[in-house]
Amino acid sequence: MSTFSYKARSQNGSIESGTLSASSKKAAMLALLKQGLQPTSIEQKSAGRTKRVSTRQPSGGDIILFTEELGELLNAGLPLEPALASMANREEEGTMKEISTQLRSLVTDGIPFSKALEQVSDRFDDLYRNLVTAGEASGSLGSIIREHSIYLKEQASIRSSLLMALLYPGFLLLACLGAISLFLFYLLPQISDLLTSTSGGDMPFGIKLSMFMSGVLISSWHIIIIGLVILILGLKALFMLEKNQVWWDEAKIKLPFYGKVFEYGFFVQWLKTLSNLLTNGVPLAQGLTLANQTVANRFYKRKLLAMVDQVKDGIKLTSAMKQSSIFPTSMIDLIAVGDETGSLSRSVKRASDYYETKLRIIMNSLISVLTPVMLIGMALVVGALCYTLIQAIYDSIGKMRG
Known part of the structure; x- marks a missing residue:
């Protein structure tokens, strides 16, 4: 049974209000009619915290x-x-x-x-x-x-593009680590006895270092894993503090290469959200509040909260954006025209389209630059390992023949 609040007109013409319990709005209406009341409004009352009725969450x-x-x-x-x-x-x-x-x-x-x-x-x-x-x-x-x-x-497309910009270089790095692990944990232990017995202690420095690393990793892997777990938990506890979260969010936008991706990603998301709200008739101050709720970066969110207060005090949007010091001059100039002429939603939409184009250019450039750089780096690392191993085997075979 649900609780409904109602307003109804009695037979003598007076308006009565109150609450009643019923299985549905229709049942509540029938109950009022039986009492000789003509309902003018019936609303279901909220019972504290909203109850979720869905059994399967949508994606x-x-x-x-x-x-x-x-x-x-x-x-x-x-x-x-x-x-x-x-x-x-x-x-x-x-x-x-x-x-x-x-x-x-x-x-x-x-x-x-x-x-x-x-x-x-x-x-x-x-x-x-x-x-x-x-x-x-x-x-x-x-x-x-x-x-x-x-x-x-549009937001899903942007997130997908950002994920691809981060995913592909990460996959290449993972492949490189896999090749190094194969060398240290499988190939090198297979031939370590041969290299030790035939080299007479005069092995190349690269092989000595590789064998040392392989031995440490194989004998102490459990200690290394425990240490990594402690490090991860420690970092997680450290970043639970608000000031550290703000510091990290600010540091991300200053990273080489990826800093611009994070920065322009924020610009596009914030501008598109604000444009969507303004186009649909939401007032500017309320639109800024809602747009800010979609921002995950805490450093930016702090700056944006101050902007909302300034706009509520009567300051123009572009003036508040200048004072925040997080928006480029080109963006402010694009929006300023609409701020002056009363067509703010169109100006914000133009700015969002412009920076979305720039974001896609940056991501494409990043992928086109990082991919060959990482491939070359992988080739150098794997090539150096193979060269060192082949040289050691060749020297060992030469000494056995001698």
Whole structure:
């Protein structure tokens, strides 16, 4: 049973309000009618912390697919409940069918769509729910949902590109470490006795160093693993402190090569989020607050919080951006035109498109430079190991013949 608050007109024309328990909004309405009351509004009361009703959490791809399809149905002229019913009645089973079914049930019971989203899954974040609230209030839910589906796809594309920029060099490094491990743990122990017995103690320095490292790693691997675990736990505890997290987030944007990727990634995400909010009619101060919630970098987030306070005090957005000292002059100049003419959403959108293009150029350049550099480095390391090993074997065979 759920608790509903209501306002109803009595038979003598007075307005009465109160609460009652019922299984659904429809049941609550029937109960009021039986009492001779004409309901004017019925809302389900929140019982403390919102309860999640979803048994299976949707993925980011599920959220994008759901948003895209719902936006198309709403823009085709379907009201919200029939649109959700259409999505719930699809033949194939899956997360989206489950989400649609749960949302339709909640909406039918009179729960606002934004509240229903919160109950179904926390993957519908504050940004998503606030946009839905703005759409419900303005009567433009379909266009807002469609625009947000485009935004979600763009964000997914950017994250995928960033992941690829980090993943491929990491894979090459892992392959190099694998080749070194194969040499130290398998090949070298196989021929160590031969090298020791035939060299007479006069082995190349590279082989001596490799055999020493191999012996230490093989005999003390458990100590090394324990040491690494302690180091990782210590670093994790160290970075639980807020000041260290802020320091690391600031240090990341100063890294060579990857610093620009992190910096421009932040620019694009923040600008696109703000542009999406402003385009859909969200006020600037509220839009900045919501956009800031999508920023993971704590160093940037601190700067942005100060910007929100300045904008609330009446300072122009571009002036607040200058004072924050985290935005380049070119970005501020792009946005300044809209800040002066009242077309801020279009200016922010132009800036986001411009910096997205620059981000893709930087990532492509980074991959094109790092890939050959790492391949050459791998070739040099593996080549040096092979040369040292072959030279030692050749010298040993020569001494055996002598």
